[in-house]
Amino acid sequence: MKNQDLTSWKVEDFILDESFQRWTFETTSEESDFWQKFLSDHPTCAPVIQEAQNYLHALKKTYSPVSTEVKKSIWRSIQKQRRHVLRLNIITRAAAVFLMLIVAGSAWFYFGRSSNLQNFIAKEHPSSFTETSIIFADGHKLPIQGKCGEINYRNQGKKIIINRHKAAKQLLPQKRSLNQVIVPFGKQVRIKLPDGTRMWVNAGSKVIYPVPFKTKKREIYLEGEAYFEVAHNPRAPFHVRTQQMNLRIIGTKFDVKAYPSDTVSYTVLMEGSLALKSSQNLFAPETILKPNQLAQFTTESRHPELLQVNVEDYLDWKSGHLTFKDDSLEEVIRRIERYYNIHILLDNEIKQLNITGKLELTETPGPILQGLAIITGIEYKQNNEAYELKKPK
Amino acid sequence: MKYAQKWKRMVDGNDRALEDLYLSFFDKLYYFGFNFTQDEQIIKDCIQLLFIEITCYRKKLTEVKYVNAYIFKSFKRLLVKELKKNERFEPLEELGNPYFETTASAEKEVILQEASEELKKAISASIQKLTPKQREAIYLKFTCSLSYLEMSEYLGIGIESARVLIARSIQKIRLEIQKHTDLDTNNLILFYLSTFKGWQKN
Numbered sequence: 258m259k260n261q262d263l264t265s266w267k268v269e270d271f272i273l274d275e276s277f278q279r280w281t282f283e284t285t286s287e288e289s290d291f292w293q294k295f296l297s298d299h300p301t302c303a304p305v306i307q308e309a310q311n312y313l314h315a316l317k318k319t320y321s322p323v324s325t326e327v328k329k330s331i332w333r334s335i336q337k338q339r340r341h342v343l344r345l346n347i348i349t350r351a352a353a354v355f356l357m358l359i360v361a362g363s364a365w366f367y368f369g370r371s372s373n374l375q376n377f378i379a380k381e382h383p384s385s386f387t388e389t390s391i392i393f394a395d396g397h398k399l400p401i402q403g404k405c406g407e408i409n410y411r412n413q414g415k416k417i418i419i420n421r422h423k424a425a426k427q428l429l430p431q432k433r434s435l436n437q438v439i440v441p442f443g444k445q446v447r448i449k450l451p452d453g454t455r456m457w458v459n460a461g462s463k464v465i466y467p468v469p470f471k472t473k474k475r476e477i478y479l480e481g482e483a484y485f486e487v488a489h490n491p492r493a494p495f496h497v498r499t500q501q502m503n504l505r506i507i508g509t510k511f512d513v514k515a516y517p518s519d520t521v522s523y524t525v526l527m528e529g530s531l532a533l534k535s536s537q538n539l540f541a542p543e544t545i546l547k548p549n550q551l552a553q554f555t556t557e558s559r560h561p562e563l564l565q566v567n568v569e570d571y572l573d574w575k576s577g578h579l580t581f582k583d584d585s586l587e588e589v590i591r592r593i594e595r596y597y598n599i600h601i602l603l604d605n606e607i608k609q610l611n612i613t614g615k616l617e618l619t620e621t622p623g624p625i626l627q628g629l630a631i632i633t634g635i636e637y638k639q640n641n642e643a644y645e646l647k648k649p650k
Numbered sequence: 651m652k653y654a655q656k657w658k659r660m661v662d663g664n665d666r667a668l669e670d671l672y673l674s675f676f677d678k679l680y681y682f683g684f685n686f687t688q689d690e691q692i693i694k695d696c697i698q699l700l701f702i703e704i705t706c707y708r709k710k711l712t713e714v715k716y717v718n719a720y721i722f723k724s725f726k727r728l729l730v731k732e733l734k735k736n737e738r739f740e741p742l743e744e745l746g747n748p749y750f751e752t753t754a755s756a757e758k759e760v761i762l763q764e765a766s767e768e769l770k771k772a773i774s775a776s777i778q779k780l781t782p783k784q785r786e787a788i789y790l791k792f793t794c795s796l797s798y799l800e801m802s803e804y805l806g807i808g809i810e811s812a813r814v815l816i817a818r819s820i821q822k823i824r825l826e827i828q829k830h831t832d833l834d835t836n837n838l839i840l841f842y843l844s845t846f847k848g849w850q851k852n
Contacts, residue, residue, distance in 0.1 A: 272820055273813070275797060280797065315773040322677045331694060370851040413689050432691070450737075464697075472695060490735050529700060607774045 271309035333408030386441040394434035410451040414468035482514040505532040523553040586610040597622040602645040653717035776826035784819040817824035
């Protein structure tokens with residue numbers, strides 16, 4: 258710089274020169290003397306220098322500083338987490354005992370809180386709703402029209418897009434607040450949460466979750482049935498809690514059915530891996546579920562029963578219909594039984610009938626069985642909860 | 651380098667130096683973050699994460715030569731990761747290039763000193779015509795005061811390329827502004843002509 262003929266410099270040259278930048282921005286720059294002298298020696302360069310400085314000031318954005326309070330509070334959390342890390346480094350047996358105490362303590366805390374949460378949830382029941390609804394922390398309700406609604410969270414949950422066209426804003430006065438979604442019977446809803454996790458919630462269900470999730474732990478409470486596709490984030494494990502089950506999701510696709518009115522609740526894993534245990538027994542060991550496995554709890558059992566299943570059967574409700582291709586009637590009936598949770602008597606002679614096509618899932622099993630009977634030319638009888646399919650006489 | 655000494659003391663275990671560094675970088679990182687997202691919480695989380703990372707690995711950070719570049723680069727890495735995780739780092743095409751746009755709410759925070767309001771407006775407008783990479787470079791160079799050396803470290807390019815990147819961006823901004831001033835002069839001439847014609851008719 259100092260060897261060049263500065264008098265021939267254009268505005269750009271000055272803007273790009275780091276020494277010139279320092280002189281413009283930093284009042285105590287050592288180069289200050291040099292530039293001052295240059296300016297007084299060559300007054301004809303003054304307009305060019307002035308323009309270059311104007312540019313530099315316009316290019317530099319200045320901000321009002323963030324409040325000291327905010328900075329201090331973040332600094333404190335940095336310190337806290339750091340101490341935590343240091344403590345782990347020097348862990349001893351005594352510390353292990355101490356940790357046990359923490360675990361016991363937090364277990365108690367967990368229980369205490371969970372009953373609070375359940376009190377909160379118990380207030381609303383799907384049967385008293387006719388439309389799928391979101392209930393915000395302040396009690397405000399937002400209805401979602403349609404048989405299969407859609408809720409899409411954007412912008413950390415501050416913006417909610419309903420059925421793809423309606424947008425709602427959610428004020429989050431605290432860092433996060435609880436959202437509750439109630440799905441009445443005969444409806445379904447698809448939810449995309451702020452973290453990218455997708456959830457299909459079946460009829461007669463209730464889900465509750467914080468918006469947005471905590472950064473360290475994602476937690477959802479469910480009553481009813483929902484299918485999940487969890488967005489991967491190893492730093493924020495995903496948990497689903499029901500009255501009987503506690504699930505820790507490692508990944509990624511699974512279905513949970515846990516209606517409070519049913520004696521049996523279960524989890525089916527489609528893809529990935531998940532760990533579960535009874536929520537009644539905090540110190541029970543976790544059971545790891547593999548794909549195509551179902552874990553079932555009854556109100557009496559505190560340990561899950563594992564079964565190998567065909568996962569497709571458990572997702573029929575999602576699409577709203579059953580599809581068959583050259584399947585035996587026996588198979589068709591098995592899936593209808595599964596979906597409606599009923600038992601159907603089937604004549605041995607007609608078990609091997611082949612069925613191809615699509616069956617729309619109705620609210621009750623009556624119409625679907627009636628339709629099936631007409632197509633296949635068999636006889637259908639219903640007496641209260643007893644369903645029967647017979648070869649016509 | 652400005653922060654080299656403090657960095658060295660921090661690596662040696664001096665907590666005061668660490669806090670100083672945190673305080674000197676907080677505002678810069680905070681506003682830099684707004685170029686990528688409007689989500690204030692995520693920006694704060696990433697600043698926190700960055701300094702926890704630095705504290706935990708401080709002994710291994712003796713190799714860091716350019717503190718400025720290292721801090722901005724690490725912060726961006728954390729931020730991009732966090733945003734991608736939450737799918738909020740949406741593809742550029744989809745939202746009409748939100749990336750490195752001077753957005754309205756960030757604009758509010760800006761208080762411009764000295765330079766005339768008009769030049770500032772003209773420059774802001776012409777910055778929008780730059781590529782995201784050029785915008786980012788301009789921001790780091792002039793707002794965050796990174797040197798060419800630090801920028802080359804941040805961008806992973808040679809020092810000369812960093813200089814050229816800035817030079818091209820400045821050229822483009824100057825051209826854009828000149829184009830507009832020329833346009834104004836032309837308009838002015840047209841205006842004179844039309845008044846003259848009008849006067850003739852009368």
